[in-house]
Amino acid sequence: MSSAQIGYSSDQLAGFTIGVTADRRSDDLIAALVRRGAEVLHAPTLRIVPAGEDDRLIADTHAVIEARPDIVLATTSYGFNGWMDAADAAGLGPHLLEVLAGARILVRGPKARGAVRAAGLSEQGSGAEETTASLVDLVLDRGVDQQTVAMQLHGYVDQDQLDRLTEAGARLLTVAPYRWADPPDPRQVDRLIEAIVGRQLDVVTFTSAPAAEALLQAAERADQLSGLLAALAGDVLPIAVGTVTAAPLRRVGLNPVHPDRFRLGALVRTVCEQLEARVLHACTAVGSIELRGRRVVIAGAADHGVLLSPTGAMILKILINAEGGVVSKERLRELLPGVSDDHGLEVAIGRLRGSLGVSGMITTVVRRGYRLG
Template identity: 50%
Template sequence: MDEQHQGREERERERTAPGTAPAVRPLDGFTIGVTAARRAEELGALLERRGGQVLHAPALRIVPLPDDTELLAVTRALIDDAPDVVVATTAIGFRGWVEAAEGWGLGEALLHRLAGVELLARGPKVRGAIRAAGLTEKWSPASESMAEVLDRLLEEGVEGRRIALQLHGEPLPGFVEALRAGGAEVVGVPVYRWMPPEDLGPVDRLLDATLAGGLDAVTFTSAPAAASLLRRAEERGIRDALLAALRTEVLPVCVGPVTALPLEAEDVATLQPERFRLGPLVQLLCRELPGRVRTLPVAGRRLEIRGHAVVVDGVLRPVPPAGMALLRALARRPGWVVPRAELLRALPGAGRDEHAVETAMARLRVALGAPKLIQTVVKRGYRLALDPHADTDKYDGEDAQVRRVAPGC
């Protein structure tokens, strides 16, 4: 058994040793929305492995390539009239193009044509797809950036050249315009087409959860998915409310700057990993979400308030939604008495009966496993038992709320 595998087993035994609480994982207690249409299972598994609760709502669907008549027409045109350059942008798109051509009986003709042109690959994944098809790329940028591809083409000179560009649903701001301004003829190759999902139920549930405070973060892996979510919110009349939530309470995380464009056009600050991959995106969430929670010294214990759970002295305590609503209301002014009427307003779907507060508070105390964390003040309300030595100014009022800082600030 290798050392890495043995160490992994030892850590697992430590987490599950009798009489000890499992170690709190980075995303335990957080709910994260996933809008991806493809690779959603992979992203969801990465998040769940680190403790996250995933709400999957594919904001788009991909039209199968063999059904796309526009791609068929472009493929025939490129076979009949060879381009000078072909820019391949995604592995799934390039593979799908070749497979679709084979289905139309044009596979051999397309590969023969591509073998005789200058073939550029945006990154290592599409480079692998090109080589798997028996072809060889001429060049691929180390940065995996379309901006670097554009710079190379313009440096070579594009006047009078015919350039086929694999489109993949993402906006390519200025790319086509710059090539045409340089005198190139640009032929777009629409390898797959983004369409709204057939079932809007999951998207609506994600939107409702975002507005109700049921999400801590929402992830985007394509610009069309972000635009589609905004469009659905517009159709439901909740676009402004969604944007307000994404600017404040809910953390929007995008796989890269191009994906973030529809959100940033609406003045929504997003977070992005340094490397535009799912793994780094998950690592970013693992750093950011725990770093944004409120941690309070209460009744001699360390209380960490997460999205749908609380960590008490390093032990994860799941809390029902009503209890979390009460706890957040108390934590806005830790140590101060919060009247029952104010707590009643904080309860989701609460009516006018203050006994609902008492019932939810009793369940909250049980969930926390330490009843003394919350004190009852007779005829007045409830308060968090903030430690006497705590700096009350530090925790008092709305300024204590965790705020998002825009990238680069």
């Protein structure tokens, strides 16, 4: 499949199962994946709670208006828009806009820039890498000693960056238009962890660093962290929307993939490209086969696709990777969750053969194991 086609075919992701940890904009992400044929397990590991007319947010807004800051840092479009909405609801909108118009506004990236401009304001610079750290780099390069800096936070407080500003001599004010709260359904998070550990997913997507951190913490509480990390380092691919989101995963030794552009559309495209690269091919006695997640396409008199069970797909994947070699029963039992004895393995092999609907693809090697025919 050409790169121009990747991510745009209606069956591009058919057979693949993808975990989605996002809360905000999860509907957009899920719709994009489902349109391409994927099965999705949605388990928000955190939820975003807008501060609205929260007393703390209003008090912080009053403080910004009274301080008339020299520099204003806008980090996210969602947060900046939420701040403007809350100020309007409290009757502070015109006063806040007047103060912001007199400040030097710097933004973290294009989305924050769009929110600033939508409010009728203009920015004077942006971070080079669309991260809070690069935004602070920009501020420090221009100097902040004895200047008042107002920073719109984005739910995930990076204390190191705040410390950099104050240590450089800035008088720092912060505003938090939203906060992170516990997930709406903790049981769904548990199901996500079980699916990852059981290798029932092909990819898990992450769109925020707090959500990634929350998944790791939930796995640790469930005494499943080692199993989760092993799966995410092997069969289940973690894909983050950007470098900041990937950071908590990298800290625990994982190597998540992320697109060059930190956008939802780029994330979907990366999922498509990465899963296309994981499609397995083999030649068997019944013809060539292609394994796409849980969907096997058998080329014979007519091509047809069969959706396998998670265990069946895992068995076929192991046999394909053996490249015609025999895989012992002991090795299969080690690799298959929930299969603990020869009888259970024989049942699983029998079900796989039945699902495939063709004879001769999987061969029993007496007293040794199984291989592709």
